Amino acid sequence: MTTIAFLACETTLPGSNTRREDAFEHDLMIEAIRPAFEQKTWELRVIDWEAPMAAFDGVDLVMLGTSWNYADNSDAFHAKLEALEAAGINVCNNAAIVRWNISKTYLQELAKHGARTIPTLWLDHLSAADAEAAFGQFDCEKLVVKRQIGAGAEGQDLLERGAVPADWQFTHPAMVQPFLPAIAEKGEFSFLFFGGSYGHCVRKLPDAGDYRIQSLYGGRELAHDPSADEIAQAAAIIEALPFDAPLYARIDMLEGEDGRLMVMEAELIEPYLYPEQGPQMGENLANAIVKELEL
Ligand SMILES: Nc1ncnc2c1ncn2[C@@H]1O[C@H](COP(=O)(O)OP(=O)(O)O)[C@@H](O)[C@H]1O
Ligand SMILES: [Mg+2]
Known part of the structure; x- marks a missing residue:
């Protein structure tokens, strides 16, 4: 029996007291994947990444699914992925790819x-003067300033040339790009x-x-x-x-x-x-797992 674990977290698992409002995306992913895995007679196990190693006994492949809270505890998350790999489990995408990404x-x-x-300036932090210089460098009227490590557009700024407050600053390692109107x-x-x-x-x-x-x-x-x-x-x-x-x-x-x-x-x-825009998503994923596990 092939067993695939879908890695989730406390804030995405059904029934959790701390479940996020957008965890319905977790349910949609599982709904899309389950029938495709059943078709292959695989067991699908949905596991909190913080669960003890014993929860992964007999698992052939761990798919990073909705372990959304990993950034709050990224050292422990990496350690877990590495422990799973050391236990001979195929982790997808693997720990090295996760670090790279x-x-x-x-x-x-x-x-x-x-x-x-997109043309990008990489800066450890920015002042208003740095931003004004970037408008000149890109010859543009609007700039997007983002965190190098981030998601969900959090902490992002859209700046307009000539209208950056003198005391504006960006204190996280940043990437600065011209705003693309498309x-x-x-x-x-x-x-x-x-x-x-x-x-x-x-x-x-x-x-x-x-x-x-x-x-x-x-x-x-x-x-x-x-x-x-x-x-x-x-x-x-x-x-x-x-x-x-x-x-x-x-x-x-x-x-x-x-x-x-x-x-x-x-x-x-x-x-x-x-999955809602790709009805064949579960099947495509299952077929890629077949290749990954050489089944
Ligand atoms: N250079 C850009 N021009 C126009 N819109 C942008 C640009 N960079 C980011 N955005 C907008 O900001 C959103 C978040 O940026 P993104 O680089 O995808 O970071 P993340 O999704 O990790 O927060 C994008 O989905 C897009 O809507
Ligand atoms: Mg994005």
Whole structure:
């Protein structure tokens, strides 16, 4: 019997007192995966990553699923992934990939391997004067300042040239990018890959007047049927990864001024896999697991 563990956490597990409001995404993922695993006669075990090692007895593969709280305790999280690997369990995506993917500085490496990335300044902290200099450097009117380590657009700033308050500062290691206006009309595209093969695509649009596509800010998600050329542009990002194609990858892209897609993020640590827009998601994932485990 093949057993697959879906790694969750206290704030995503059903029945938890501290369950997050957006943990319905956990339920949607499980609903999508369960029938595909049943079809293969696999056991699906949903496990809190903080559970003792004994909870993983007999598990063949651990899939990082909705272990969303790992950032609060990242040393323990890494230690757990490494302990699972040491116990001979196939962890997907593996501990080395997780380490690589935590800081968005990985985008520099993707760029070196030929990926089309958004021009970015990498600074440990910024003052208003640094921001004004960045407008000059990029020759643009709006800038996005983000944390190098972050998610959900948290702590992010949108700045306008000539309107940065003198006392403005950004105290986290930062990445500064020109604001790409395509985000408003065209939105952001998430391309889902399973074992390196393209599965489906989602188009994410911000609310009127906002530029963040996250649902927390009123963003919405639509199924998108990309052209072969768009898929090829996303596949080029998978090619640029400095390791073999992982079990799953979500490549977030948006259009640059020239109409070509640029990579915003390559999400390899438990990204939401948008099962609602990809009815074949569970099956694609199961087939990638077959390859991973050489079943
Ligand atoms: N250079 C940019 N131009 C336009 N919009 C951006 C830019 N960078 C980020 N955004 C917006 O901010 C959101 C969050 O940025 P992102 O890099 O995806 O970080 P994370 O999702 O990890 O918080 C994006 O989904 C997008 O809506
Ligand atoms: Mg993002």
